[in-house]
Amino acid sequence: MEADETDLDRHPHPHLAVDVALLTLHERALHALLLRRDAAPFAGAASLPGGFVHIDESLPDAVVRVLREKCGLHGVFVEQLFTFGDVGRDPRGRVVTVAYYALVPVAALAAARATGELTLCRLDVPWPQTQGGPVRALDANGKPLRLAFDHDVILGTTVQRLRGKIDYAPVGFELLPPQFTLLDLLEVHQAVLGCPINKDSFRRRLLASGLLAPTGRLRANVAHRPAALFRFRRKGRGKGHA
């Protein structure tokens, strides 16, 4: 950062955007909220909601604006993911995008999906464990959608990040309604990790984590013993490092 601003403005510099991989849980599977592009490039393809960063707007502010304007959402969990800056990633010119991911309970999307060309698309993760790589988004018939730009990679990076994080950070709760059972939470973890989880030790681990606050209420209208409903307790006791 040696040159001053007057020097800089003589040269063209990259455009800066934010894109949001908005994930939720639907029918026990990860879904992404995508929108259908009308204009070129990638007309007809699906893309993440995104937008250019204004000159007087922080990156999180830009994300909040995009979520409000394009999805009608507010107050959702958002975290920075990665910045994608390959020279050829946008055929219109040089656009570097700071990708964020957002997690919401599917119920919060009811209003958003009614508005415009937003679609909830099931994700098909073609790699195991924490390996990584691009991810497919499927339409209602289970056929892979064409994804604009490098958005398949951004979605893949999101899943990879979630898989690495869910075991030690309280992110699973963001995909659930305020009250949920232990089985609900287990199914979130299974959907994210893409593999079955031991039920017994999951129960013990989560109950011991201090992240669950009992509500005293039970799940209603089930044809068997009802499960206890919990609430997410922010600020679990800091787990010291071994």
Next chain:
Amino acid sequence: MEADETDLDRHPHPHLAVDVALLTLHERALHALLLRRDAAPFAGAASLPGGFVHIDESLPDAVVRVLREKCGLHGVFVEQLFTFGDVGRDPRGRVVTVAYYALVPVAALAAARATGELTLCRLDVPWPQTQGGPVRALDANGKPLRLAFDHDVILGTTVQRLRGKIDYAPVGFELLPPQFTLLDLLEVHQAVLGCPINKDSFRRRLLASGLLAPTGRLRANVAHRPAALFRFRRKGRGKGHA
């Protein structure tokens, strides 16, 4: 990303830079390679090596160029850290920076430090565990240096990332020469984590990890039983998820 480029160029857009937190291990402590700023703003303060991203250059390419031009380094371990975009972070105007961190063995810096105003500064991490926050850089007398921009936060984020990563990813090796003993590696981990580590289980864990290749050679010129020298074996067998 709805508007096309001709629309965009009518509006001023943020400048884009990369900054590199280059860390190494020296005297059993984490050090950062900083350079002294001559010009305003923050004249006289220490800053991370960095530079603006050219229009036809990817982000990793920009980092490689910065490391070469400003530090005389090449072939070092580099990873993207986080993107910092607060509106007021650069008094000259709107500059968003994609921060990277680099890890090098201290021996690789001999040439770099001779060139120009680069200084190796000991880091003082004022927070425990993986808590996070800004970090201080100390001069040769142990006094805190003034750090330019938000570079104290970038350095803090780097330490936080390393602490979270060193237990399951092979990053410690990047701070060591090609051949090293188990005690060398343990001291790297202790410097990064900022707390003592159990020697016995560290040995067992690392030997079982498949990341160490025995060289058959021994550390020479020590006044006690010499330790075996190991080499880092890339691509340890993938550890399956539980």
Next chain:
DNA sequence: AAAATAGTGTCTATGAGACACTATAGT
């Protein structure tokens, strides 16, 4: 009562911490 899931108690396997003991270099 039957079906189905919730929740408890206990045994076992694995990995980390602790520590005693042996090994091998320089002085």
Next chain:
DNA sequence: ACTATAGTGTCTCATAGACACTATTTT
């Protein structure tokens, strides 16, 4: 021989998986 660190073997403790058993709701 002495000192200092390298390296081995074993005991204990904490946690995860496995599984048997009990509990509680609707039909």
